Amino acid sequence: MEAAGLMNHFPCLVIRGICDYSDSHKSKEWQGYAAMVAAAYAKDLLCRIIPQQVEGEQRILDILGPRIDHVGETTDRIDRNLSLDRLPFAQGAEFDSFMARHEDECLPGTRTEILDQIREWAVSPQGKCIFWLNGMAGTGKSTISRTVAKYLRQDKSLGASFFFKRGEGDRGNAMKLFPTVARQIALCIPEMITSVQNAVDDDPGIAMKGMKEQFDKLLFQPLLCLEEFGRQIRTVVIVIDALDECDDDKDMRLILQLLPQLHKLKALHLRVFLTSRPETPIRLGFKKLANHDYEDLVLHEICEELIEHDISLYLNHRLSEIRTDRESPLPINWPGSTNVQKLVALSIPLFIFAATICRILEDPYWDPVNSLARILTYRNNGSKLDGTYLPVLDRLLNAQSEEQKTQIVQEFHQVVGTIVILESPLSVISLSRLLGCSQELVRLRLKPLHSLLNVPSDDVMPVRLFHLSFRDFLLDPETRKKTPLWVDEKEIHRRLAKQCLHVCGNLRRNICGLPSDGTERAKIARQTIDNCLSPELQYACRYWANHLVQCTDLNDVIHDALFFLRRHFLHWVETMSLLGLVSEVVEMLDLLRAVISDDNQPEMCDFLHDSKRFVLKFRQIVVDAPLQLYCSGLIYAPRMAIIRKEFEDELPDWISQLPQVDEKWSAELQALEGHLGMVLSVAFSPDGRLLASGSDDNIVRLWDPATGALHQTLEGHSGRVLSVAFSPDGSLLASGSYDNTVRLWDPATGVLHQTLEGHSDWIWSVAFSPDGSLLASGSYDNTVRLWDPATGVLHQTLEGHSDWIWSVAFSPDGRLLASGSHDNTVRLWDPATGALHLTLEGHSGRVLSVAFSPDGRLLASGSHDNSVRLWDPATGVLHQAWSLERPITPLTFSSDGSYLKTNVGSLDIQSRCDNHTLGPPHVNLEIFVEHREWIILNRKKVLLLPADSRATCAATNGSMLALGQPSGRVSFIQFRV
């Protein structure tokens, strides 16, 4: 048949296929699958062909007959499933995934009380939103989670499960937590599918967005929509296991902030069963939750008899299995009840010890009678760890010649030493490539250790420790006295650093063969990246610096590192960009800089300084399109930049005339791009680790000033954000807005704590009291309001000004609050009572800025009348007035109080001189705005910023200056120029 003819017949053939499958009675699974595929074709083809083929239409309808509705229904379902398929999910995170098929569940008869308690909580209408099972490593939490998930599935109340696992790709972080959970819940509550589908359609990149947004759009809102369906209320539980294995403390805390919101859902009882070790960020996260949000159970604190009973049951069961499974019969009385008792005592409260002992005893290469005797001997001599691990390790060296022993010890260090030090696990194949040895050698060394290491039969799967205690044992300095197999951590780090750098030598330009220099990272499939970058190369790129900084003899490795950087720096950044890890490059450069001395390694220091400038400057473009590094990056780098000179050969040869560029790096470290409107306010957190920027686009963004990474996007205001301020302990961020509200956010998680409503006009200024117990907001409604930031309760409304409030400031002891107003006055209030203390009159123009000196003895006011006035805040007496050239804002004291910094110059307070003196040498930074350009004075150096720095606001953390720009960018300026 000709191609055209075939095309004409094709739709009918497909539809015939559908009819045939519907009539046949093949396996249910097959039918479902075939139906979906066939119906998808049919729907598509019907739409395209029917209007054009009148004759064909009749035939199609004849064949389909009454089944047409069924096809429509099926295709809708396919559409929905396809939509859910666009949601990325973490492979293997579900409790019954293929990867988890060998994981244990609770042995029947063990954990009965705990399991009952959890089941009761899940079904009780009064049950709290979260059940937190908290316990030390190896107490059996994950085993309980798997069992709970299984029961819930049987009861049809399992909504979703997510088992975190460090070093297991997406399971080791929170990026895909909510998409994975949303996908599972939507499949179990079909009414939710359309809302999830809409969220994905509205924003196809939603799964790459911040967690708060993912939670809201993929989970919370779709679940909220269920209320429309008015179904009978049912219980749905999400199981989240091992939250402590999520790689980012802030993410853990954010998850804990978000989950309690699920309690607000009315259409169902949504519960979360969550387990973790009692790690600090998690404990602190729970501490912040209200008591009614969660209940908890501490697994290692339950009554010892219960633990003893369970471990004893487990050991008896496993030991009897070992007896039965053994090919050669064991002595009739083995292991003997006394020995079992001893093993039980040895294990309490850790199930992992019992499990490890059983793995040792069932190892077919060793005699269990002998193994048991050794375990019990070690038990008498040392710690639990000795008793568990030494018997296995000692056996490796038994009955070997000295020569063999030396070789075994050396290979053990090479292979097992590496496995315990690795930052994330690698397979046998990757290990052999990283170590430069044969796969056979790796296998050989692992063979006698199957009871301590999880060695998959598939050589491409990662080798892992059964339990981290094995690592602790091998690295413990005390172990050195007990076995030559002790692992010298620093030495292994040194070797790994060198081996990683060696592997990184394979990097090259355009390693993934991207079609063009402009290819966007978002459009590169993960599969392509994984095909081109082997796991060991990915590992080496990501961790070489971590290993380097942890070894003793740095000189030797630094030489290798410099050699690598000078050849492959750009290739490395390209690879890190492909992996989505550009921020880590900056962190790694900082890490290296911290251990390298200026005197001994000046060349490395210069290189690190220059390369950091390069990455910060071009970060955004590199994040978006990796290969732009060689074009936009190199050609716009300053002429004398080390990176530009080193990599001159990489400059694109198709650009005949390169753009004019500066000789050296300018003062601008980095521009933070993301705001869609003018940046109106910026503030550093008290520890300098976060920068907040408020903008015309109604959004507050939180950035990491060290790497330029965007941490949070705080959305909620419906008007411009005019002012931002951190609380003194950095735990809260306040934002004042055109929408007449102040919002209080948790800067660590981005969660909105409170919306303070009450002002009837814009809020231009917000300030926390020095002890953080009060928040003042100054507004265009002529009032200042004082709030309790912890509860959001309004304490006082300070009325008295007859016009807008531009600025508010607390005195350092918190006893006074100053407000500067459009009515040309400054007022001083007692924040405790709200009483007006003084009204300072004298300015002939609006007062734009107020500031207290660090000792609280002076109050400065800057006005639109171009003057600065200095008052005694206790008496209201005017000390001094300067008349300057322009309206004064902002106004701040130098940290030692000797200078007053204004936008037109600095004023020496002691000598009362008004000649715009530069600060004394110890004054690190002064900031001025001169003719709408910014001047920075640093140790008497004056720096005029580029003409485009028309900053609207500024803040400093002591080493960097952040400038908000009308263009919506935030620029970082370094001081040491």
Ligand SMILES: Nc1ncnc2c1ncn2[C@@H]1O[C@H](COP(=O)(O)OP(=O)(O)OP(=O)(O)O)[C@@H](O)[C@H]1O
């Ligand atoms: N009730 C049980 N029945 C049978 N085996 C158990 C039970 N509890 C724990 N185990 C065994 O103990 C091992 C360790 O338990 P598990 O991994 O659940 O501990 P964990 O508390 O989650 O540890 P970690 O915090 O290190 O992840 C399991 O692999 C399993 O073999």
